[in-house]
Amino acid sequence: MKVSKSFEVFAKEAPEVQSAWMETIHKLDAASTLDKKTEELAYIAVMAAVRLESGIPFHVKMAKSNGATRSEIISAILVGLPAVGNTVINALPIAIDAYEED
Incomplete structure (x- = not known):
């Protein structure tokens, strides 16, 4: 990747x-005691919250390879919405594009 x-x-x-x-x-x-899918989803959530969008495509592909669905990726990004506000939505198109790449 x-x-x-x-x-x-x-x-x-x-x-x-x-x-x-x-x-x-x-x-x-x-x-880490988290399974790989959960760990990647959590990492994506943190990256979206701190606006570290450059690493999101890599970690979306890692999450997908470990069984994460498109809706789980979206939910991981949006989980930070109450805490950090709508800045997390900047990560949505980046993550969706990465998820849909072959």
Whole structure:
């Protein structure tokens, strides 16, 4: 799966830091007791809430590959609506486009 342009540049321009970051990510992932689908849906919700839209396509594809439905992706994005307001809706077209890509 393709990562965001920002993450590609990060890996190219700071490979040692990116490697350390990925090691941390893998350790955090291993420590999580959530199943992979739930973890990805939760991560999508957080990304939408903090407006980190560049990573949403990658994580939507990960969620989909772990069994998430289109409606679950949409619900994950909208779950933050009461807490952070309608800024989360900016993530909807990005997520839907990524979900519908082959």
